[in-house]
Every structure is written in structure tokens, then in C-alpha cells.
Amino acid sequence: MKIGSLAWLLLCATIASVPAAAQVDFSGEWAPRFYEDQLERVPGPELGDYLGIPINDADRMRGDTWSASLITLPEWQCRPHSADYIWRGPSNLRISKEVDPTTRQTVAFHAEWLRSIDRPIYLDGRPHPPEYAARTWAGFSTGKWDGDVLNVTVTHVKEGYVRRNGLARSEKAKLTENWIRHGDWLTVVTYVDDPVYLTEPFVRSTDYELDLHQQIPPYPCEVVREVERPKGAVPHLLPGKNDMVKEFGVRYGVPEEAARGGAATMYPEYRKKLEGAKAKRPNAPDFRD
Amino acid sequence: MRNIIFKSSILLASVLVIAAVAQEKQTPATKPAIEILPVRGNIYMLIGAGGNVTASIGSEGILLVDTGLANNADKLLATVNKLSVDVETKGLPNVNVGPPKAIRIIVNTHLHGDHTGGNVVLGKAGRTYTGGNVAGNLADAGEQAAIYAHEEVLNRMSFPAAGEPKIAFEAFPTDTYHTEGMNLSHFFNGEGVQLIHAPAAHTDGDTMVYFRSSDVLATGDVFVPSGYPVLDLDHGGSLQGSIDALNHILDVAIPEYRLEGGTMIVPGHGHLCDIADVAYYRDMATIIRDRMQDAIKRGLTLPQIKAAKLTYDYDGIYGATSGFWTTDKFLDAAYKSLTQKKAAK
Numbered sequence: 052m053k054i055g056s057l058a059w060l061l062l063c064a065t066i067a068s069v070p071a072a073a074q075v076d077f078s079g080e081w082a083p084r085f086y087e088d089q090l091e092r093v094p095g096p097e098l099g100d101y102l103g104i105p106i107n108d109a110d111r112m113r114g115d116t117w118s119a120s121l122i123t124l125p126e127w128q129c130r131p132h133s134a135d136y137i138w139r140g141p142s143n144l145r146i147s148k149e150v151d152p153t154t155r156q157t158v159a160f161h162a163e164w165l166r167s168i169d170r171p172i173y174l175d176g177r178p179h180p181p182e183y184a185a186r187t188w189a190g191f192s193t194g195k196w197d198g199d200v201l202n203v204t205v206t207h208v209k210e211g212y213v214r215r216n217g218l219a220r221s222e223k224a225k226l227t228e229n230w231i232r233h234g235d236w237l238t239v240v241t242y243v244d245d246p247v248y249l250t251e252p253f254v255r256s257t258d259y260e261l262d263l264h265q266q267i268p269p270y271p272c273e274v275v276r277e278v279e280r281p282k283g284a285v286p287h288l289l290p291g292k293n294d295m296v297k298e299f300g301v302r303y304g305v306p307e308e309a310a311r312g313g314a315a316t317m318y319p320e321y322r323k324k325l326e327g328a329k330a331k332r333p334n335a336p337d338f339r340d
Numbered sequence: 341m342r343n344i345i346f347k348s349s350i351l352l353a354s355v356l357v358i359a360a361v362a363q364e365k366q367t368p369a370t371k372p373a374i375e376i377l378p379v380r381g382n383i384y385m386l387i388g389a390g391g392n393v394t395a396s397i398g399s400e401g402i403l404l405v406d407t408g409l410a411n412n413a414d415k416l417l418a419t420v421n422k423l424s425v426d427v428e429t430k431g432l433p434n435v436n437v438g439p440p441k442a443i444r445i446i447v448n449t450h451l452h453g454d455h456t457g458g459n460v461v462l463g464k465a466g467r468t469y470t471g472g473n474v475a476g477n478l479a480d481a482g483e484q485a486a487i488y489a490h491e492e493v494l495n496r497m498s499f500p501a502a503g504e505p506k507i508a509f510e511a512f513p514t515d516t517y518h519t520e521g522m523n524l525s526h527f528f529n530g531e532g533v534q535l536i537h538a539p540a541a542h543t544d545g546d547t548m549v550y551f552r553s554s555d556v557l558a559t560g561d562v563f564v565p566s567g568y569p570v571l572d573l574d575h576g577g578s579l580q581g582s583i584d585a586l587n588h589i590l591d592v593a594i595p596e597y598r599l600e601g602g603t604m605i606v607p608g609h610g611h612l613c614d615i616a617d618v619a620y621y622r623d624m625a626t627i628i629r630d631r632m633q634d635a636i637k638r639g640l641t642l643p644q645i646k647a648a649k650l651t652y653d654y655d656g657i658y659g660a661t662s663g664f665w666t667t668d669k670f671l672d673a674a675y676k677s678l679t680q681k682k683a684a685k
Contacts, residue, residue, distance in 0.1 A: 112653035116627070126590060126619035131598045168598050183377055183387045185612040187600055210620055210657075221657050247656035272598065283587045285626040289634055290650065 075199045075232050077160055080267075081144040081259035088257075093141045096216045099296030101312025102305065110218050110248035111311060115293050117217025120278065120286035129272035131167045133211030134190040135226050135243050138257045142166055145267050151175075160194070160201075165270050172203055179206045186222060194230075201230040213243060213253055221247035235261040251314045374412070374419040377612060381554035382529045384423060385606050389416040390454035394558035394606045396551060397427050398529030401444040402466070404485075405549045405558040405606075407458030416458050417465050442467040445528065447535060448489040448513060449560025449608065450543045451496050451575065459511035463487055488522075489513035490537055492545030496575060536592075538562050538585035542569070542608075544576025546585065550592060557592055559585075561608035565621055568628075568651070568658045568670035571677055579629055579677040586622040590615060624654050632671075632678055642675045 085092050101114060121127060132140045142165035149159040149171070158175040170189035179191055190208030194201045205226035213220045224245035231238045237259040244252040280286075300310035306325055315321050374388040386393040389408025393416065396403040402424060408416050424440035443466030448456050466485025494516050497507045517535065524533040531553030538546040542561040549558040561570055562585040569582040593603035593615040605613040631650040640648065651659065651667060659667040 109653045109656055116653065121623070124619075126599065126615065126622075129595075129598050130616070131600075168600060181375065181377070183375065183385070183611045185604070185614060186617065188598065188616075209616055219653075223657070283583060283622075283626065285623045285630075287623075287627045287630065289631060290648075 074157060074196065075201065076148065076157075077146045077201070077230060077232060077237065078148040079146060080262050080265035081146065081237050082262035082265055083141060083143065084258045084260050085141075086258075088139070091214070092139055096214050097299040097302070098216050099299040099310060100214070100216060101218060101316075102310055103317050104213055104218060104312045105249050105251040105253055105314035105317055106213070106218055106312050107248060107250050110213075112290065113219045113248070114214075114217040115296050116288050116290055118286040118288055119217075123277040124285070125274045125276070128274050128277070131188050132164075133188045133220075134170060134192065134205050134208050135220065135224075135241050136211055136213070136215075137164055137167050137170075138239050138241055139255065140164060140166065143262070143265055143267055144259055145265075163267065165267055172201075179204075190226065199232070203228040203230060213245075213249075219248055220245050223247050224249075237261070251317070373415045376419065376423060379554070379556050379604050379606065379612065381531070381551075381556075382427075383551055383554045383556045383604075385612055386416065386419060388412070389419075390457060391449075391452075391561065391608050392558075392606055392610070394549065394556070395420060395423065396529045396531075396533070396554075397424050397441070399441070400529050401441040403445040403447070403528050403533065404443060404462060405447045406449055406455040406560065407446060407462045409454050410457035410460075413458035413461035417462055420462075442469075443485045444468060445524070446485050446487045447547060447549050448487060448493055449548065449558065449562075450546050451489075451493045452543075452561065452572075455560065455608070456493075456497075456507075456511060459487060460508055463510060484510075484514075486515050487511075487513045488515045488517075488524075488535060488547075490535075490545040490547050491516040491518040492543070492576065493547075496543075496545065501574065536588070538581065538588060540576055540578045540581035541585040542577050542582060543572045548585070548589070555594075555602065556604045556606065557589065558606040559589060559608060562586070563589060563605065563607045563613070563618060563621065564609045565607055565613055565617055566610040566658070567660060567665055568654075568667065569625055569674075570665050571670070571673040573673055573676055573680075577673075577677075578680075579625070579674045583622065583625050583629060586618060586625060589618050590622060593618065624658065628654065628674070629678070632674055636675070636678060642672065645675060646671055 083092070099114070101111065122130070131137070145163045147161045148157045149161060150156065151158045158173070160172045160174070162170045162172065168189055170192065172192040172194045174194050177193065179193065184207060186207045186209040188209055190205040192203050192205045194203045205228065208222065208224070208226060210222045211220045212218055220243060224243055224247070227242045229240040231240070238256055240254065240256045242252050242254050243249065297307065299305065300307045309316055309321070309325055315324070374386055377385040377387065379385050382396045382398040384395045384397060386395055389412040391406050391408060393408055394405035402420060404420065407413065420443065421440035425437060428437050429435040443462055446459065446463060446466070448459070463484045468484065468486050494513045497512050500506060517537070519537070521534060521536045531551055534550040534552065536548040536550060538548060546560055546562050548560060548562065562582060564570060569579065571577045571579055571582060589605065593605065595615050596602035599616045601614055603615060605615070605618055607613055628651055632645060635645045635648060635650065646668070651671070655667055661667065
């Protein structure tokens with residue numbers, strides 16, 4: 052037997068003895084790393100900051116008429132972030148793996164954050180539920196390996212938001228993710244393609260670092276009566292009546308047309324378009340100086 | 341050696357093909373006309389008959405909330421009967437069992453044909469067991485299932501408005517209530533069943549059905565998450581009544597954890613829901629009402645309100661430009677409902 056043939060045989064034997072696709076272990080305790088996203092992910096975004104998000108006019112209207120007081124309603128006090136936004140929250144992440152006791156294959160990962168519910172990502176090839184099944188915050192996720200990258204498809208997610216300042220993401224959005232591990236680093240790229248509120252897919256990458264000492268504490272949520280208001284009242288602002296949405300641009304010296312967001316504001320070349328735009332707002336203080 | 345590798349490759353490929361074919365064979369070629377979604381306990385949601393049908397199926401028989409369209413009645417009956425047998429046999433084949441349990445109770449959430457169209461077929465296929473100290477007309481006892489509804493459903497079926505089709509007597513409710521609600525006299529399939537009236541909401545005869553132990557609420561068309569509230573003003577519906585009904589659902593529903601699960605809501609049409617879905621919908625309906633009331637207060641006419649695009653941010657989710665209930669029709673009805681209320685004051 053030639054050496055080449057032996058190597059070929061060994062290769063075939065190896066292929067036959069391992070799963071058809073690569074498997075990377077994502078389980079562990081992961082700490083969020085915020086970097087330049089700290090302002091958005093920890094204290095939260097400013098009202099009216101739609102910069103860099105490919106929203107359409109309908110979502111702009113959702114944001115402009117949104118009142119933060121909405122989350123004082125009993126129905127919303129304990130709402131967790133949904134599958135696509137939870138990565139952008141400030142919470143620590145625990146990923147555990149579910150192993151089939153017979154085959155010893157990982158059949159699912161379970162992701163859990165401080166303020167979330169269990170989110171399984173099934174790897175066993177099960178189909179997604181029918182259209183008429185219930186929606187959840189975590190949605191229904193299945194994963195497929197592409198080399199060492201886990202591609203995740205999420206369906207049946209409840210309505211959520213692309214930014215915590217009222218910019219909505221509809222239930223009709225298509226959500227996909229890429230999970231990528233580089234040693235102690237986890238990068239997750241999320242794709243949100245929302246035919247209702249976005250004109251282009253909204254793509255974000257988020258980093259987590261392995262933290263062997265991390266413990267996720269309990270996070271019970273109790274509904275209380277935070278504000279006395281008539282039964283059935285829903286806080287919101289009438290169209291055209293929200294002056295607060297302009298404060299972000301004024302505070303940071305961002306031209307209003309840029310602060311209003313849209314697909315064009317995602318791209319570096321948009322800076323060129325903005326040259327001279329600040330002159331249109333002579334009273335705007337420039338906090339960047 | 342190469343021969344061994346080639347044979348191994350063929351064997352591997354054959355195994356994969358066989359597995360793929362086997363998997364394909366497991367997939368039904370065509371979907372059943374009416375689909376079944378187990379909700380919790382004895383409660384099932386049946387999709388595809390017209391409006392959603394909620395079924396309680398167990399040892400005491402079958403209770404149906406609504407009966408779908410008339411032309412789907414036979415399919416619905418076959419589905420319900422098969423489900424009854426499957427529940428009895430736990431889906432196992434070749435088990436020697438008796439016929440399906442009887443349909444004993446039908447509840448109509450309102451009068452529309454996509455929810456009452458199967459009353460005759462399913463009602464006649466059912467049976468009422470009675471005797472002794474009972475209320476009602478004993479002459480009909482045992483002939484068909486009891487059909488419960490709010491009194492206004494019977495009134496409107498009995499005396500259809502000009503231009504509306506006559507409805508067969510056999511489709512009429514056999515038992516009505518006229519108060520804010522009623523409880524069935526005793527447990528059915530191990531749980532209490534409450535009928536909750538939603539006044540002047542989708543119509544003036546709306547009933548929501550709450551299965552207390554299963555914790556499932558069938559709402560009828562007072563909650564249809566796929567579109568703007570359908571306001572049948574000609575049959576006593578109103579925007580404010582619809583919002584009140586949504587708030588009532590929120591009073592009844594309790595989430596299992598983090599605003600998810602717990603009380604499950606079967607809407608009149610569309611996918612299975614929970615409290616969060618109703619809260620989103622209530623928010624939308626309330627916000628649009630407030631915007632329209634503000635516009636009316638400012639003296640805007642209906643064409644001006646339409647031009648102002650007050651629903652623009654929600655149209656992508658709930659709006660429609662064709663079909664039975666367009667955004668235009670919703671705005672017409674909402675405006676009329678709000679201004680009628682103003683005139684009444």
C-alpha cells in the first residue's frame with residue numbers, strides 16, 4: 052500500500068467517525084465587551100438618535116411618537132429583550148449545551164442572559180413550527196454549521212425593537228445570526244431584515260469574552276403600580292408633538308438629517324454628504340470640540 | 341485500494357440517499373385542510389375552517405368555540421371526530437376504540453358566518469344529554485348539540501337586517517345569556533368554562549370563552565392580531581368597545597414568566613397568542629384612537645384625517661389595501677364610531 056493511499060484511507064476513516072459538520076463548543080460564561088457601544092448598550096440610547104440605522108419613515112414615526120413612560124405599564128414592566136436585541140443589552144451571557152446521552156452529540160445550545168428567558172438553538176435538524184404557532188421573545192432558533200461558524204435562523208419572534216428608544220422591529224422580520232468563536236472571544240453577527248420598518252438589512256456584530264469567574268444572579272421581576280393613570284391609558288406622543296427627539300442632535304452637534312437615520316447614514320461615505328450641513332444649524336453647540 | 345475507497349463512497353452515498361428518501365416519505369405530500377395546534381390540556385386550536393375554532397376534547401365529549409364557514413363544516417366535523425379518537429387512543433394505531441365522543445356544546449363568539457357557518461352540520465352531528473331538573477325545551481333534547489351565544493346573536497340571526505341573507509333556524513343558538521357573562525353549569529372535561537360578554541366591541545353580541553383550568557381564552561374577533569380592529573358598526577360594534585375588550589383580556593391573562601406564555605389566547609383569526617401580543621395590539625388601537633380623537637377635536641374631517649396618515653407607522657403590520665378589511669374601511673368605521681359617540685354625548 053502506498054503512503055498516499057494510507058493517508059487517503061485515514062482521512063476517509065476520520066470523516067466517517069466525526070459528525071459531517073464541524074462543531075465548536077460555545078458553552079461557558081461570557082462577559083459583554085462594550086467598547087464604543089457602551090453609551091448605547093449600558094445607559095441606553097438617546098431619544099431621537101436614529102443615526103446609522105436603516106429605518107424607513109414608518110419606523111421614524113414609531114420612534115417619534117414613542118414615550119418611555121410606556122414601560123411603566125404593568126403589561127410591559129417585565130418585558131425581556133427579544134432574540135435579536137438581547138445581544139446588545141448590558142447583560143452577561145451563559146451558554147450551556149444540551150447533549151444527547153446516547154450519541155453524545157450536542158443537540159442544542161441554550162443562551163441565557165441576566166434579563167432574558169432561556170433561548171434554545173436546536174442543532175438536531177428539527178423543523179420550525181407552523182406559521183400559526185405562538186411567538187416568543189426568544190423565538191424558535193435552529194443552527195447549522197458552516198465550518199466552525201454556527202449559522203442560526205430565528206423565527207416566531209415577537210415584535211421588538213432595533214434600538215431602545217422606540218424604533219420598532221416587526222414580527223415579520225427575518226432574523227439570522229452567525230456565531231463565531233476565536234479562543235476566549237465570541238463574536239455574534241446579527242442580521243435583521245424587516246420588510247415593515249427597515250429599507251436594508253440591519254447588521255451588527257457584538258463581542259463577548261470568556262469569564263471563568265462569572266455568575267449570573269437571579270433577576271426576579273415584580274409588576275407594581277408605578278404610575279396612577281386611567282384604566283387603559285397608553286403613554287405616547289401625538290405625531291409632530293415630540294420636540295425631545297431634536298435634543299440628541301443639538302447635544303452632540305449632529306445635523307438633524309443625520310440624526311434622523313436611514314440606510315444612507317450607515318455608510319462611511321455619508322460623512323462627505325454631511326460636509327457643510329452643520330452650517331444649517333448655526334445655534335447648535337458643538338460638543339465634539 | 342482505490343476500489344475500496346470507491347465502494348466505501350458508494351456505500352456512504354447510498355446510506356445518505358436512503359436516509360433522505362426515508363425522511364421525505366415521512367413528510368406528508370399535502371397538508372390537511374384544517375390544521376390542529378394543541379394549546380394546553382384538553383384544548384386545541386383548529387386552523388383553516390374560517391375563523392379559528394377552539395376545541396375542548398376529552399372524556400366528557402367535545403365543546404367547540406365557533407364552527408367556521410358553512411362550506412368547511414364537513415371537513416371540520418371530520419377533523420374534530422378524528423381528533424377525538426386520537427385523543428382517546430393517544431394517537432396509537434390499531435387500538436380497538438368506540439366512535440368519537442359527541443359534540444355536546446358549541447359556543448358562538450358572534451354572529452358572523454365565518455364563525456357560525458358550521459352550526460347546522462356540527463350542531464346536528466352533536467348530542468345533548470338531558471333529563472330531570474333542567475331548563476330549556478326538552479322536546480329537542482338529544483337531537484343536537486347545545487349552541488350557546490349572547491342574546492344579540494340570536495336576535496340578529498332571527499331578524500336579519502334588510503339585504504342580509506336568512507339564516508336557517510337550525511343554526512340559531514339554543515341557549516343565550518344577556519348579562520355580562522355566564523358560567524357553564526358544571527365542569528366540562530374537568531374544568532370550568534366561562535362565557536364573557538364584550539359589549540359593543542366587534543359586534544354587540546361578542547362572547548369570549550375562558551377555559552379556567554387550561555388557562556386558555558378564545559376571544560373571537562374582538563382580537564385579530566393580523567389586521568386593524570374589525571368594527572362591525574351595523575351590528576353594534578365600536579372602537580371604544582373593542583379597546584375595552586382588549587383591556588379585559590389583559591385583566592384576565594397572566595403571563596407564566598417575563599410577559600410570555602401563561603394564559604394562552606386563541607384569537608378570532610391568526611396565530612396563537614399570549615398577553616404580550618394582546619398588549620401590543622391594545623397599544624396600537626389606543627394610540628390610533630387617541631390620534632383620531634385629537635384630529636376630530638381639531639376639526640379635521642375624515643378625508644383630512646386620511647390625508648394626515650395617522651396610521652402610517654402601523655400600516656405595515658396591520659394595514660391592507662385590498663381584501664375584506666382595508667385600512668380605508670377601518671378609518672371610515674373608526675371615525676364614524678368616534679363621532680357617533682361624540683354625538684351621543
